[in-house]
Amino acid sequence: MTAIDDVLKANESYTRDFELRQLPAPPARKLAILTCMDARLVPSRMLGLKPGDAHIIRNAGGVVTEDVLRSLIISRHLLGTEELMIINHTDCGMLKFRDEELRARLVQETGSVASVPVSFQAFTNLEENVLDQIRKVKSHPWLSNRVSIRGFVYDVKTGRVKEVM
Ligand SMILES: [Zn+2]
Numbered sequence: 001m002t003a004i005d006d007v008l009k010a011n012e013s014y015t016r017d018f019e020l021r022q023l024p025a026p027p028a029r030k031l032a033i034l035t036c037m038d039a040r041l042v043p044s045r046m047l048g049l050k051p052g053d054a055h056i057i058r059n060a061g062g063v064v065t066e067d068v069l070r071s072l073i074i075s076r077h078l079l080g081t082e083e084l085m086i087i088n089h090t091d092c093g094m095l096k097f098r099d100e101e102l103r104a105r106l107v108q109e110t111g112s113v114a115s116v117p118v119s120f121q122a123f124t125n126l127e128e129n130v131l132d133q134i135r136k137v138k139s140h141p142w143l144s145n146r147v148s149i150r151g152f153v154y155d156v157k158t159g160r161v162k163e164v165m
Contacts, residue, residue, distance in 0.1 A: 023052040025079060031055070032075045032147075034133070035087040036062040036094075040156050043087075047161070055081060061094035062087055063121045063129070064136040073142050084147050086133045087161065089154040094122050094129075126153055130164040 031054040033043055043049060043056050055075045057068055064086075075081045099120045107113055123129040130151035138144050151164040 020051050027054045027081055029053045030080055030082040032072060032081040033085045033087060034062050034068060036089055036092055038089060038092065041089060041154060046159060061092060061121055064133045069140055072137065076143060076147050082147060084137065084149045086130055086151045087154050088126055088130050089156055091156050095124065097122050127164045
């Protein structure tokens with residue numbers, strides 16, 4: 001059985017006593033969270049969120065891309081979120097390679113060049129990266145002054161979320 005077959009089985013039992021049918025779409029806490037896709041981060045557990053509380057936007061690194069801006073604008077202007085948490089984390093895979101190295105390796109391995117992604121957005125300094133992401137959101141005219149943004153680093157060894165000032 002594949003992993004997907006496995007999780008589909010779990011979904012079968014999920015539907016048997018499904019309790020979330022009454023949830024409204026706008027997040028109850030008016031909160032959006034941008035974080036890394038790293039499987040060790042479980043935002044609902046680490047932040048005590050209940051279903052329906054927050055938008056959670058994830059990608060490799062928890063970086064602000066064009067698509068993240070798209071989601072944040074929709075989150076803010078169509079679904080009423082007012083606060084944004086950007087959470088990067090210790091031991092992130094994005095600290096462990098350089099864009100050019102990965103690109104060269106992929107060309108080598110696949111024998112093909114590709115125009116997208118333009119950048120993998122690997123980074124070298126966790127705290128600086130968080131601040132860069134905050135700046136990217138703040139510099140968007142449809143988000144600046146419309147959303148309150150704070151940045152954090154999650155420690156994968158302790159589970160603690162610490163604010164980056
Ligand atoms: Zn990561």
